[in-house]
Amino acid sequence: MKRYRVCVLGGGPAGLAAAASAADENASVLIVEREKKLGGILKQCIHDGFGLIHFKERLTGPEYAERYIKDMIQKDVDYITSSFVTDVKKLSDGGFELELQTQEGMEKVESDTIVLACGCRERTSRQVFVHGDRPAGIYTAGTAQYFVNIMGYMPTKKCVIIGSGDIGMIMARRLTLEGAQVEGVYEIKDAPAGLDRNVAQCLDDYNIPLHLSTTVTQVFGNKRVEAVEVCQVDKKFNPIKETARIIECDSLILSVGLLPENEIADKLGIEIDNATKGPLVDQTFMTNVPGVFSCGNALHVNDLVDYVSENASLTGKYAAIYQPSNRTLVKINYSNKDFLYVVPQYYDSSKGGELNLYFRAQKEVRNHKVAFLINDEVELDKTYKRMLPSEMEAVKIKTEKTVEHAALRMGGPQK
Ligand SMILES: Cc1cc2nc3c(=O)[nH]c(=O)nc-3n(C[C@H](O)[C@H](O)[C@H](O)COP(=O)(O)OP(=O)(O)OC[C@H]3O[C@@H](n4cnc5c(N)ncnc54)[C@H](O)[C@@H]3O)c2cc1C
Structure with missing residues (x-):
């Protein structure tokens, strides 16, 4: 069975940067990526604005990812796509045995260290309290982005966006540019959840209204969304019934937050921080399980990919040079x-x-x-x-x- 020094789970910007910097320390590295292609969420982010800090350039998501993919390939990092880890066991010598589901069937590899770089997933309608029917036409913003930018499908002609996260605002602009009507963005808090620059560039520039202290309270529709009810909320986020308003639309798009993806961390018994929902780590980004590291959005939700790459580069280096020792x-x-x-x-x-x-x-x-x-x-x-x-x-x-x-x-x- 092949033994690697570092096995990186996830081939998004975090996994790519961690792998490249581990290889710089002469470590043998394997990236395991669940999807067909490397690049993570950046593959579907065709807007620009990536890399302003790291490359001092305005790159699109795919351009940014491509630079790291080329770098990683030049450094002879091994990678397998369309594969994921089904089981991880701790070995008596301190390393790990990973069972992988690959396109060729089940395979096993060993690794001295593991870097968790599985990114995050979007909160869905199950995590926000909206009454009513569950017809077709309710998407997370990332799913709507995947439909438009990767598959070339328009998921809506007229929609309402619940939550003012960055992805929702980016999609408000994208859908408007593609000819849809974005009736408004409804945010339950009294301040936008996403970056100021996205409020200006994605909403204000396109005259898309942002309604603060307001939320969607009900969805109506039989097979497809036909309308939603929106309501202003009081300081305790309780809907103020007298302000209820019905908006006809064919879709409700959710941009209500991201959660670090940590299924494998659970299997390894890694302690999770209630505040970040990612692992608890030290300054080398090592978790409570010696030899297991975490970076990027799997660690905590970052706002800029440049920080993800910076933090992941450090993590990859620390995973490569890791030696077991007592910790204080x-x-x-x-x-x-x-x-x-x-x-x-x-x-x-x-x-x-x-x-x-x-x-x-x-x-x-x-x-x-x-x-x-x-x-x-x-x-x-x-x-x-x-x-x-x-x-x-x-x-x-x-x-x-x-x-x-x-x-x-x-x-x-x-x-
Ligand atoms: C829709 C959207 C728009 C964004 N727009 C911007 C922007 O304009 N500017 C900016 O700077 N940042 C933006 N970001 C943030 C930026 O994309 C993220 O910070 C960055 O992609 C996080 O990198 P990551 O590698 O941690 O996670 P991801 O990019 O999510 O990559 C994680 C990878 O891990 C893989 N994976 C997950 N679980 C497993 C598993 N069990 N086994 C194997 N592989 C697995 C996934 O398939 C994925 O490829 C945006 C993010 C989103 C979601």
Whole structure:
């Protein structure tokens, strides 16, 4: 049976970057990808806006993925597509045996380490509370995107979008450009869930109304969606009945959030963070199971693919150079009044080294200071002009100290 140094599960931008950087460390690497082609979600993102940070260029999703695919192929990384892992077992020597369903049948490989790079999936109508019928015409935004951009089908002539996530806003523009009428985007919270730039470029530029503090409360239709009911909500998100309005449409498109894909993590007994729904990791992006790493959207939902590639490159390197050792995990403390989440959640002070920290604010704040404290001393502080829950922040912390306590703190407004 072939033994690899690193086995990467998922061939999206995270898996590709992790594989390439592991190969840079002379590791033998295998990527296992469930779909026919590598590239992950980027294959269907034909709009531009990818790579602004990493390549300083405006690339489409497929162009961005292609650069990483070429790089990975040049580095002699092995990959198999249309395949997925059906079982993983821990070996007595610390490595793993993976059982794969491939096009040729069941196969087994061994690997010293595993990188989980399975991306995320969209929340569906089962995860939001909409009453009424379940006719055809209810899609997630990613499914609508797959229909239009990959299959060349128009899923709607007139639709309503529930949720103001980035994919929903991108699809509002895309469907408008393809001739559909997007009646409006309805967001239950009082602020958009996606990036400001998408509100401006995908909604405002196309006169697509964004209704905040409003949601879809009912779907009507026999075989196909015929109409939806929308209602404004109060501060506790309860619909205000008197504001109910019926909108005729043939589709309801959901853009109500993403969830890290972590079925294999479950099998391995990996601990999941309630805030991110991805694994708990240390600064090397290693989970509580030694030798198993996580990166990209499987770790936490990133807003920009550039951050995914950056974090995955580090993860691939750490997986390649991993040596079993005792760990001294120090929890990175934060208040969930200030932050939605902080990743990594732990610092392994027995390893030391740089900490690449990703976090999101709990609510919009302006001119606030964020400080990172090691052993109660400020190691880094930075004033942010504006922080939003929809925008992920990233900082690097270099320290020579033996970390005994670590915390991310938000200070009050600065002058
Ligand atoms: C619709 C949409 C639009 C976006 N638009 C933008 C944008 O404009 N700009 C931007 O910067 N970012 C954008 N993003 C975000 C960006 O695409 C993601 O951050 C990035 O694709 C995440 O990379 P990933 O590799 O973690 O996940 P993915 O791209 O989702 O890749 C994960 C891969 O893992 C595979 N996989 C899953 N489970 C298994 C398994 N069990 N076995 C084997 N393989 C498996 C999947 O098939 C997939 O190929 C968008 C995302 C979406 C969903």
